[in-house]
Amino acid sequence: MSSRPEILVVAAIPPEIEQRLAADFTLVKARPKVGETLPHSVMVTTSMAGADRALMESLPDLRLIACNGTGLDLIDLQAAGERDILVRNTPDAVTEDTADFGIALIYATLRRVAEADRFVRAGRWSRERMTPSRRVSSCHVGIVGLGKIGKALARRAAGLGLDVSYTARSAKAELPYAYYPNAPALAAAVDVLVLCCPGGPETAGLANRTVLDALGPQGYLINIARGSVVDEPALLAALEESRIAGAGLDVFASEPQIDQRFFALENVVLQPHYASVTHETRRDMADTLHAAISKQFAASSF
Structure with a gap:
């Protein structure tokens, strides 16, 4: 039997992270019956798998939940708090790459990059010409949620010469961007609405028909937050009826089995929850989780 500390892995984690943890700990892949x-x-665990009260109750010695990912909306934080179980996630590791990806989705959606790729691969270029796309540099970008990722995206957008506005729980007096009190007001003022807010009950369905109609037929929606933040039936209807110009989506209400109506739409760029999937982010996530786990075992040895 191994003398190394054991950690219970209850969800599939990326191989790079598994390798890093397995170097110093014995990984037990199981879920309690x-x-x-x-x-x-x-x-x-992971942000997508979470940890509910029942799972925690099946682990009477549990002292640390190490979550691969940023979102904590699927982890029962109240149940963890009642037992003084620490919860550690990896928010800082994903900030820069997710912000990069938000900018990439803006360009891909407005400049129709994926659609143009399909156009060429289908052999249509020899007999057709694509219609014009939308200039990015003249756009006004609105950001919903100005946490770490939202701020990083705002810096990038402003650096590219774009006008930037935002909505959040409160105005940030130290920042130079225009503040709007809610998502509908922001959507009505901008060309591109980027969702960067956390998931959970407070933001569920935030991008609804009211917001989409405020965004309007020349507006674009970008979602690098959580699928739950968007009222997906309302978004599909808006895209199908051209009540908004397009969308760039990295997250969905049901992953990876997303609504197949998206596949028929040329005015949407679809991504497989890929914003933070880089070698660098995986390394940083592994280091963050390894440090949290090592600290817990060191503390429990005294």
Whole structure:
């Protein structure tokens, strides 16, 4: 039997992160069965898999939940708090790459990059010409949620010469961007609305028909937040009826089995929840989780 500390892995994690953790810990890949308890003090999960109260109750010795990812909306933080279980995620690791990806989606959507690629591959260029796309440099970008990722995206957009506005829980007096009190007001003022806010009950369905109609037939929606932030049926209707010009989506209500109506739409760029998937982010995530787990085992040894 290994003398190395054991950690319980209850969800699939990227191979780079698994390799980093496996170098110093014994990984036990399992989920407790109904009525079963397991002795592990450290559990690894992901933002997409989460950890509910029942799972925590099956781990009476649990002291740390190490979450690969930024979102904590699927982790029962109240249940964890009641038992003084620490929850550590990896928000800083994803900031820069996610902000980069938000800018990439703006360009891909407005300049129709993916659509143009399909156009060439289908052999249509020899007999047709694509209609014009939309200039990015003259756009007004509105950001919903000005946390770390929102601020990083705002810096990039402003550096490219774009006008930047935002909405958040409160105005940030130290920032130079125009503030709007809510998403509909922001959507009505901008050309591109970028969702950077957390998931969870407070933001569920935030990008609804009211917001989309405010964005209007010349406006674009970019989502690098969570699929739950968008009222997906309302978005599909808006895209199908050309009530907005287009959308760039990295996240969806149901992943990876997304609504197949998206596939028929040329005015939407679809991505496989890919914003933070870089070698550098994976390395930083692995380092963050490894440090949190090592610290927990070191503390428990005293």
